[in-house]
Structures are given as C-alpha cells and as structure tokens.
Amino acid sequence: MTCSAIAATGLRKSFDSHVVLDGVDLDVAAGSIFALLGPNGAGKTTMVQILATLIGADGGEASVFGHDVAREPEAVRAEIGVTGQFSAVDNLLTGRENLILMADLRHLGRVEGRRRATELLERFDLVDAADRAAATYSGGMRRRLDLAMTLVGDPRIIFLDEPTTGLDPRSRHTMWEIIRDLVAGGVTVFLTTQYLDEADHLADRIAVLDDGVLVAAGTPDELKWLVGGGHIRLQFARPDELEAAAGALAGAVRDDTALALKVPSDGSLQSLRAVLDRLDRDAIAVDDLSVHTPDLDDVFLALTGRSTA
Structure with missing residues (x-):
C-alpha cells in the first residue's frame, strides 16, 4: 500500500x-x-x-x-x-558559498556541509561555475x-x-x-x-x-x-465521400465547407479501429485522418471558466 x-x-x-x-x-x-x-x-x-x-x-x-x-x-x-x-x-556569494551557507543554517557541521555542497554542485552540473558569483x-x-x-x-x-x-x-x-x-x-x-x-x-x-x-x-x-471532447477528424477530397461517411458514422458532425467530419471518440485504439473498419467496409476513401484528445487547457477552461493565458 x-x-x-x-x-x-x-x-x-x-x-x-x-x-x-x-x-x-x-x-x-x-x-x-x-x-x-x-x-x-x-x-x-x-x-x-x-x-x-x-x-x-x-x-x-x-x-x-x-x-x-x-x-x-x-x-x-x-x-x-x-x-x-x-x-x-544570494547574488553576492558564489554557488559554493550559497550551498555552504544553507548547510550552516541546517547545522550540518563544517566537514559535512562542504561535502554536501560539493556533492550538489556535481549533481546539478555547477562545478565549473562553483566559485563564480551567482550574479553571473x-x-x-x-x-x-x-x-x-x-x-x-x-x-x-x-x-x-x-x-x-x-x-x-x-x-x-x-x-x-x-x-x-x-x-x-x-x-x-x-x-x-x-x-x-x-x-x-x-x-x-x-x-x-x-x-x-x-x-x-x-x-x-x-x-x-472528465471534460470530454475527444474526436477523430476525417478529411475528404470530394463531397460525395463526405456524404457517404456522414451516413455511415453515427453521431458524426460534418463541416461541408472544409469537407471534414468529426467522429466522437474516447481516444482508444478500439475506437479508431471501429471507424476505419466501417469506412473500409463501405469503400469510403479518406484523404486525411487525425485523432484529437482533450488537453489540460481544455480541463482548466472547463473547470474554472478561464484560460491560463
């Protein structure tokens, strides 16, 4: 546990x-x-x-x-x-001095404090700058x-x-x-x-x-x-292909101007395969395909009513 x-x-x-x-x-x-x-x-x-x-x-x-x-x-x-x-x-201190100061505040002792400072300088790739003022x-x-x-x-x-x-x-x-x-x-x-x-x-x-x-x-x-909105976007080269796909795929939202179709999806491989299988069964050609899933921007906007911008 x-x-x-x-x-x-x-x-x-x-x-x-x-x-x-x-x-x-x-x-x-x-x-x-x-x-x-x-x-x-x-x-x-x-x-x-x-x-x-x-x-x-x-x-x-x-x-x-x-x-x-x-x-x-x-x-x-x-x-x-x-x-x-x-x-x-502290900009006036070097990187090493900043770490030693923290070690002193933690009461680590002189030897242990300097050992810890050296270890952290190496760990954070600061060895070459260790004795330069932090202001630089x-x-x-x-x-x-x-x-x-x-x-x-x-x-x-x-x-x-x-x-x-x-x-x-x-x-x-x-x-x-x-x-x-x-x-x-x-x-x-x-x-x-x-x-x-x-x-x-x-x-x-x-x-x-x-x-x-x-x-x-x-x-x-x-x-x-939680916020939903995932979909598969299908792009077609001809209006008759869009028409056929719209009739074959339940719940799809069509955009006649763009010759595109949005099919609701949970983003899973099974969902994508089901759409492709239906298009293949009806011999409907697709010019382009993309899978869109919600991102955290969608979550943030849906939950707070505000964007992060």
Whole structure:
C-alpha cells in the first residue's frame, strides 16, 4: 500500500472576510509528483504556506508523513524543502558559498556541509561555475542552484512553486529531468505551475483549485476525459465521400465547407479501429485522418471558466 506523504482534510483559511481555502482535502502519495493547478488567486500559495508551516490554517487538519503541521511544525520542517517562485540565491556569494551557507543554517557541521555542497554542485552540473558569483549565472543555472540549496537538508518532500518560470525551453527540460530524477530517488514533489504542459509531462496526479475549492483531482488522463471532447477528424477530397461517411458514422458532425467530419471518440485504439473498419467496409476513401484528445487547457477552461493565458 502506498503511504501518504501529505494528507489534508477540510483545510480552511480566510484573510479578513475573504475566504481563500474553503474545506480542501488532499492526499499526496509518497514518491510521486503532485501538481496543484488553479487561476491566480485560487489559493495555491496559501495551501503551500500552510503545509510548509509558514502560516496556520483556520480549520481542518494537515499532516506531512504523519506529523501534524499545527502541532509538530519542527518535525514537518525537518521533512520538507521549499523552492519558491522567486530565487533565494544570494547574488553576492558564489554557488559554493550559497550551498555552504544553507548547510550552516541546517547545522550540518563544517566537514559535512562542504561535502554536501560539493556533492550538489556535481549533481546539478555547477562545478565549473562553483566559485563564480551567482550574479553571473544564467536563469537556468540560478534555478538549479536554488533547487540544490533546497536539497542541502536532504528533504523527503519538496514544494516547487513555478519552478520553470522565465526559463528557456532547454533549461525547462533540464529542470524536468532533475525533478524526475529526484522522484526516482524517493523524493515527493508538490508542484504548483501555470504551465499546463509541465503538469501534464510531470505529474502523477493533479488537483485543480478554484476560488478556494478543489473542483477536480485525478491523473492527467482522468481529468482530460472528465471534460470530454475527444474526436477523430476525417478529411475528404470530394463531397460525395463526405456524404457517404456522414451516413455511415453515427453521431458524426460534418463541416461541408472544409469537407471534414468529426467522429466522437474516447481516444482508444478500439475506437479508431471501429471507424476505419466501417469506412473500409463501405469503400469510403479518406484523404486525411487525425485523432484529437482533450488537453489540460481544455480541463482548466472547463473547470474554472478561464484560460491560463
């Protein structure tokens, strides 16, 4: 049985009269990547702050590896690392000095702290830049150093808030590989991001928060099929082929101008095969075919009524 790294029940939080979290339940499996999505102001940051013991909840309960965040904050802090959207790197220090500073704050001791700094510099491909001021680092290098600083204390859970904001595509994919490697090593990652493709590529499970309420949770595929809209698009060269296909395929939606047909589909191989078999049986020629499945943008729009743009 997979144990829970994070469990929350009925979490509530208000600032004055504004309700930010309204009875949120979460269950994050150990050794997984969990993504919390939602529009700006949905309550994502507040959720992370409560779980990281930075602020208290007004109601409900939450635990990290069995430690209650309200009653055992020190035990929770020993289990977690937090990498915020804005870098904690000190520009005046070198990469190595930033890591040693974190080791000192963790009371690792001089020898162990320097050993840990050297290990992380190698792990994050920062050895060549180790003794340069962090101010000279590129955005991707700074983000890697920031995450390395979070790992100095060897946390079992890492909260990543917008980890790839502002990074170029190559640096984004490098960060994704680092996150996957961390999870392969047993770390649990709690991710908040505005990049839906990032959540789709990385997350084992996703929860969508809107106006402080959890509106959906599941695997990426479960959420996509929750909103529906999958279809097979058939393109024809002649109107008579479109006419014949429209008569043969129940539920299809035709576009006479484009000489195209949309056939509802669950995206499975069986669904595609059934359409092709029917076309073949009736000797109907198809000029082009494509399979369209819902993506997380469709999910986000359907559940929150807003796009991420």
